[in-house]
Amino acid sequence: MRGFFEPNSVAVIGVSESPDNLARRIVQNLHEFEYDGIIYLVGARGGRAFGRRIYKSVSDIPDQVDLAVVLIPARYVPDVIEECGQKGIRRAIIETAGFSELGKEGKELEMRLSEAAARYDMRFIGPNCIGVINRANGLAVPFPGLKNVFGRGGISIISQSGGVGLDYLNMLASENLGLARFASIGNKLDVDECDLLEFLIADEQTSIICMYLESISDGRRLMRLARSTRKPILLHKSNTGKLARDIAQSHTAALSEDDAVVSAALEQVGIARFYASNTLLNFLKVLPLPPLRGNRLAVLSRSGGHAVICADACERHGFSLVRFPREFLEEIEKHFRAKVIRLTNPLDLGDLFDYDVYDRIVERTFSLEDVDGMVFLHTYVSAVEREASRAFLKRLEEHSFKAGKPVAACVSTDSEEMSVLRRTLPHPVFTTPEDAVAALALKRDYRHEVLEEPRVEQAGLDIDGIREILSRCEAENRPVLLDEGLRVLELAGIPVARWRVAESPDEAAVHAEELGGQVAMKLIASEVSHKT
Amino acid sequence: MRGFFEPNSVAVIGVSESPDNLARRIVQNLHEFEYDGIIYLVGARGGRAFGRRIYKSVSDIPDQVDLAVVLIPARYVPDVIEECGQKGIRRAIIETAGFSELGKEGKELEMRLSEAAARYDMRFIGPNCIGVINRANGLAVPFPGLKNVFGRGGISIISQSGGVGLDYLNMLASENLGLARFASIGNKLDVDECDLLEFLIADEQTSIICMYLESISDGRRLMRLARSTRKPILLHKSNTGKLARDIAQSHTAALSEDDAVVSAALEQVGIARFYASNTLLNFLKVLPLPPLRGNRLAVLSRSGGHAVICADACERHGFSLVRFPREFLEEIEKHFRAKVIRLTNPLDLGDLFDYDVYDRIVERTFSLEDVDGMVFLHTYVSAVEREASRAFLKRLEEHSFKAGKPVAACVSTDSEEMSVLRRTLPHPVFTTPEDAVAALALKRDYRHEVLEEPRVEQAGLDIDGIREILSRCEAENRPVLLDEGLRVLELAGIPVARWRVAESPDEAAVHAEELGGQVAMKLIASEVSHKT
Structure with a gap:
């Protein structure tokens, strides 16, 4: 690929x-x-x-x-x-x-x-596709005219539909999420999503894989590939119902599957499945943040109303709100003497307009052992606090990484300022408490471990050994013999049936006994291609 | 008010x-x-x-x-x-x-x-509030510094929280939805949401009322008011769970109610209830469109992928997709000779890049009797088709109003073009098929009729008659007498028990007989205040 x-x-x-x-x-x-x-x-x-x-x-x-x-x-x-x-x-x-x-x-x-x-x-x-983009070398061959507004990053996209693929590209650009590779695969007559997925799993530039599919070409292979990697795979699978069937068939010649079966299978191998692009986007936004190791959130808010909405969202999504320890609250009260601060969780920052104090409160809150993650609800008027707010939002992410705990920043401001934030902040922001909490819930619930067999390359892909065999064949100007072929497979970490080379019928009989069970024999000779 | x-x-x-x-x-x-x-x-x-x-x-x-x-x-x-x-x-x-x-x-x-x-x-x-805005006379007294980016329109907002109120204002501005009045009511120690709601119901500048509430001050009055009007009332009610209770109390001194009871009561009187601002926004966007009189949609799409996603969304939201009649499809095929058009519903416009043809297809589709509403999925690259696209999107709304059927336009383009569209189009656009279909479903399911008693002003509020009585009392420097008070209520359209004035005991007996049943007697005299 x-x-x-x-x-x-x-x-x-x-x-x-x-x-x-x-x-x-x-x-x-x-x-x-x-x-x-x-x-x-x-x-x-x-x-x-x-x-x-x-x-x-x-x-x-x-x-x-x-x-x-x-x-x-x-x-x-x-x-x-x-x-x-x-x-x-x-x-x-x-x-x-x-x-x-x-x-x-x-x-x-x-x-x-x-x-x-x-x-x-x-x-x-x-x-019937719009082709590929490689952000690294500037290869961009879609026929719709694009602007190169894409930051470099680890997100790669496989999309069965060109139009939806463009949508995902627009989403990345407007949220300042960095792109690695993009491929629109259309009718997938030859290369399919699994071929590309395999490439992206091994690709050093790709850290997150997003897919939009209307049909799955080879379910078993998809599952095997998903099992083999730690890279998150996010799949927006449409064509789930009766109404979509015809149009999907005529769009990318996709046949629809039983959606419940699809969902269950995907869950088994740790593929995160989505039904709409905006929920997938929510997840993309929190994926790069430090892991959420538990269920206990702290909510800090400059707006009481957003704090109330956020608390409801936390409850709906099964989060608990940490009860802040008394020492912590007393410390905040003593140091910051903020009269209108409400000392609960959500912590209402009220009329406290001091960004340095926010920094210290955020730092102290992250340091609480009971706190697994944070939602920071930030409301501001850009005309007044633009610079201070932007700088604080940057520091917020630094605090998060220093603490090794995620923060979902939710910003309420005018739309012009919002689009500046989206283009310039190194991390994404949310616009509603509901989205912020839903994204953290996705992060909490997402489990994707390497399952069963380890990755091929982790099992020790012996490139040199393979090269040696292949060069020998090339030097001797002959095809790869059966035993050499089997050895290449083994060196590539691919399991093969147990095998031995016998130089004589007697030797073959000994080997057959050692191997046990039924044994197949194949002829090895440079004049004869392998045939069973 | x-x-x-x-x-x-x-x-x-x-x-x-x-x-x-x-x-x-x-x-x-x-x-x-x-x-x-x-x-x-x-x-x-x-x-x-x-x-x-x-x-x-x-x-x-x-x-x-x-x-x-x-x-x-x-x-x-x-x-x-x-x-x-x-x-x-x-x-x-x-x-x-x-x-x-x-x-x-x-x-x-x-x-x-x-x-x-x-x-x-x-x-x-x-x-504990940020006060009011009246878009008509420029009265704007919130203490957060604002930019006057608000178009004039019929949407009025009552928000218990200032911060969430600002959010709603930002939403209106960025979607180019016109504002009439805004009021943030905070602790509502005196004026509450019902006082303002009553004013907005009678207010000739207000056609849609949005409310954000953390508590309901007077449920009975709220229901009575909602019953009395045809104006849509959209309520985002938070503070629904245990986690929100404390923070709501400390935010606007709001006490939470049993949320299931709240929901049931609201539904009864036709108040549309929301749990998040973005779903409320979806509804706001389709409210001004012509009514959706049935459940049968036509989906036209420039992108096959979006068509598939949209068909799934239609199914999830209980819509049916009209089966286009053969004559209609043949006509399209004959007139437009578009090879890549897929003649199904969703109708995939494929590689047909002719906006005049779109116009005619839209018009013809609306003219089909079976079609109750339309979703138009528009994908474009702004560098190439900016002007043609913007003009077409404007015409799309005109077609909708001419046909008296709603169209939800869903646009996929780069974020810069998107924000231009949002600021300049006379009608709102959606960014995902899911949101577009969800909004139409809200429109379909929303029923808000005037229940029981007609509106006060519709029953003929006789201001002059009332003024005459009150001026007489003022001129004679005496309190309003009982019969005058009852007459004022009648002139205001408020039903009162049947009553007569008797000048003598005999006259009283006659009246009592005429009225029938049990009759109460009260004394009328300028020296005596009314007491039963």
Whole structure:
């Protein structure tokens, strides 16, 4: 999968001189995101665009091309993929729509497409998708024109739908949540969510994986992959009911499953499942915070009303509010002499307008052993307290990390200030106590441990050992023999049936006895490919 | 209550020369909102501010003052109210905190405050509040500094909490929902939510009433008022559980009620009850749209993924998706020749990028008899389609009103464009299909008819008749007699028991017979106050 995200050169196929041409936007996105590889333009009518030549065919490109991005009418796609194969291109992203989601005719096109790709060992994403983004190297090939407003970060997205994928991108941008990789997979005729998930699990830039799916291609594999990683996997799965079935079929050729079965299976392997993007977003916001190790919250509030609303939300979500110890309250009273502070939990900061005092109260509250996490309800008028508030909200997160306990900051201010906060704060903020508490509840309830088998690479992937075997075969110019193949699997940490090499029938008989049970025999010889 | 919103002059009491002085912000707000009356400043230390003299006492003000806004330390409030009374001020807003919400001492202060006000027949809002805003005349007296970003409209707000009240104001501003009146009522020691509700029900500028309450002062009156009006009343009632009880008590001295009883009672009289501000906001957004007369929706979508999510949401909220008639689909297919359109409901507009065609499809869809309402899911990249999209979204609402059927527009675009849309569109937009469908479900399920007695003013409030009786009493310098009082009630549309005036015992006997049943007799004489 790495080839889809880190190509040294990209051919955008379907570019024309017409200003309405959709494929031009792909090129614009590559420019906007400052792709660090080489871009080639291809279009049947040739010409020029963006100061570049438009080649009439990929075969005209004088250099090697790692990735083809295809946006041409569906009927031409199989032939163009054939040409790509001949050119030696082994990765393609096919954004064109009009395949199996449109019925029988499209289905046939898909078969021809698959055959062409198979002939050249080509892997492809799509068709009917908007492709990938790699924030690290600026590879951004969706055809909708984008602005590179995405911070770098550890969140990667796999979306079956291009439109919903864009939604998730917009969400990340507006909440200043950092992006690593993005892939829209459409009809997933070849590459599916599991292929990408496997890549993202191993990917060092990805720490959180978000998926939007309308159908699950291979449930067993999805579960095995989820079990193998500690990285949180958040899944927004739609197409749950009767009404969605038809439209999902025609959208990304997705078949719906029994939703209750899906939910139960996902829960088993620690995938967090969502029914709407905004609840998923709530969870995304609190995921990077320190863990919530218990159920006991402290609520600090500048507004009594929000404190009341928050206390109700805590009760609805099964949290308890710590009873602050008397010494703690007395200390606050003594040091800060704030008359209007209410010494309960929620702690109403009332008319106390001193941010340094807030700092000390936050620090002391986090230091209480009984406190597992905090909600800070901050209300301010930007005209008056802008600078002090922004600085305090930054420090709030520092306190949280120092204490190793999470804080959900809920801010109530005018919408202009709110959007500044969202763009500039290093951590996300909530706008209602309900959302803040719901997010902490998701964090509390989320359990995702590595289950059963450890991750392949943790079991000791012996790259050097594998390399040695493969180089030997290459040097001797012969295929990998059966015993070598089995050994490669073992070195990769993949369990295989017990096996021995016998040089003679007698030796075979001895081994068979040692192995016990039924034993299969296979011939090893460089002249004979393995066949049972 | 009108006196609180339409005073010809306001005295802001508690102003000093110090730049940190909170009461100065009240004056700034009056300037910012361009209050059309006269402003007087009052502060114990005198001086100057905003090019005005600060009077040391209200008694020093040479002119009549209609409304006093008080923000001074709690212990001085009763005496200042006494001075206001002597000055002839009959309305006060007391923003100072530190009364019964702080316990026994504050409770005593409240008693002294109430006594002082009662001596002068003064009505007051608060204490412990942020006062009122009247968008029409620019009266804006909250002490947090505000920007006048509020459009004029029919939404009025009553909030027990100042902070939550500000939240609601921010919500209206950011969604471009128009404001009529705002009142934060705090400890509601004198004026309570029912007093204001009664005013807003009769208020010609108010068409929708939103309330945030932590306690209900007079449940019977609230229900009676709700029954008397067709105006929608939306109530966000918090303080529902054990955890909130203490903090609500210390916040606005609110006692919590049995929440299930509250809910049942509210439902009975057609008050829409909410547990969080964002669901209330969803409802606010669809309230002004044409009514949803049935359960059958049409979903039009530019993004297949959003269509799938929306279909699921429709199912969860109990909507059915109209099966589009074949003629309709054929017509669309013939006229628009859109290859990638999916001819189902949701109707996937796919790669059809023609806004004029959207217009015609929307119009035709609304014209289908089976369609009760519409969800339009619009996805666009602002860099490319900004102008066309904004114009189309405006037309979408026009189509809705022309058809007399509601449309919930759900827009997915970058956050910058989104905030422009929110500020400039005449109607609100949603950001997720879930919210759009949930809002339509609220609209469908909301039933608020005038129950039992008709509204007082609809029954024909005869102001002139009442005035005539009262002027006669005043001219003759005597109290209102019993028969006059009963007549006043009748002229006000308030039902009274049947009554007659008898000049002699014989006449009384005749009347008693006519009236039938048990009859009570009362003495009418200007020397004797009415007593049974």
